Amino acid sequence: MFYTILDFPLGKIFLAKSEKGLSLASSLKNRNRFEEITEFFKRKSILLELQRKEFHREEKLFSQYFEGKKEDFTSLPLDFISGTPYQRKVWLETRKIPYGKTQTYKFIAEKLNHRGYRSIGQALSQNPLLIVIPCHRVLSSDGSIGGFTGGLDLKKFLLRLEKP
DNA sequence: TACATAAGAATAG
DNA sequence: CTATTCTTATGTA
Numbered sequence: 460m461f462y463t464i465l466d467f468p469l470g471k472i473f474l475a476k477s478e479k480g481l482s483l484a485s486s487l488k489n490r491n492r493f494e495e496i497t498e499f500f501k502r503k504s505i506l507l508e509l510q511r512k513e514f515h516r517e518e519k520l521f522s523q524y525f526e527g528k529k530e531d532f533t534s535l536p537l538d539f540i541s542g543t544p545y546q547r548k549v550w551l552e553t554r555k556i557p558y559g560k561t562q563t564y565k566f567i568a569e570k571l572n573h574r575g576y577r578s579i580g581q582a583l584s585q586n587p588l589l590i591v592i593p594c595h596r597v598l599s600s601d602g603s604i605g606g607f608t609g610g611l612d613l614k615k616f617l618l619r620l621e622k623p
Numbered sequence: 624t625a626c627a628t629a630a631g632a633a634t635a636g
Numbered sequence: 637c638t639a640t641t642c643t644t645a646t647g648t649a
Contacts, residue, residue, distance in 0.1 A: 545633065564643055568632085575632025576643040582633075583642055599643065606642035614642080 460500065461510040465518060467525050469613055472589065474514055475500075475507065480536030481517065484589045486609050503540065524590065527620060529558050532591045541587055549582035556596045559621045563600045584608045590617065 460482065462475040473496055475483040487493055500507050517535070524530040533554060539547055552570055556562050564579045583594045589609065595617040599605040607614035 543634070568643085573632060574630090574644090577630095577641060578632035578634085578643090579641095580643060581641040584640095585634090586642090594642070597642075601644090604642090608642060611642090 460505050460507055461513045462507050463509065463511045463514045463518075465514075465521055467521065469616055472521070474517055476513065476517070477538045477540075479538035481588065481591060482538045482540045483587050484591055485587065486589055486613060488610060488613075499541075505540070521590070525620070529621075531558065532593075535591060537588065537591070539587070542582075542585060545578070546582040546585055549579055550586060550588070550592050553583065553586075553594055553597060554592050556593055558593075559623075561596045561598050561618075564597055564605070565600045567597065580606065593617075596621075 460477050465472045471487040473485045473487050552567050564576050568576050568579050586592050586594045595614045
């Protein structure tokens with residue numbers, strides 16, 4: 460498993476990928492976040508190796524995205540290393556939301572034939588792929604911003620970035 | 624409109 | 637089983 464760290468307007472972002480695809484994209488909001496991530500891989504007996512040149516494609520995508528360009532991450536290969544089947548379904552469904560559009564937790568819940576609105580939030584809170592899985596495009600049904608584990612300022616920033 | 628509460632699905636411990 | 641979660645619907649003022 461390779462990893463690298465990218466700079467972006469609100470801080471740094473941790474990327475990890477295997478041979479199959481991208482596994483983790485997480486904001487390094489605080490110092491302990493890096494420790495948490497390395498500890499997570501350690502518990503899974505996955506070795507991490509700093510290897511920047513493996514991330515040419517991702518680096519380009521992210522930098523262009525943060526320049527305000529309409530980037531499509533749906534073609535990027537992924538490799539889930541965590542999450543239950545239900546959570547992965549939620550993530551894949553969230554991933555279908557196009558650039559600049561928003562959906563509601565309710566919509567996704569009904570899409571999966573469930574009434575468990577909160578379980579959608581619970582699943583998204585476990586989202587390992589920031590931006591690639593656009594959890595920031597999911598709002599509350601009344602249009603309010605909802606919550607965001609990675610910090611509400613980050614969610615607002617991403618939404619403003621996509622709204623021309 | 625603004626809170627308080629209940630209901631609800633799934634997960635971690 | 638209990639607590640928790642990036643929710644929603646209903647009741648009350």
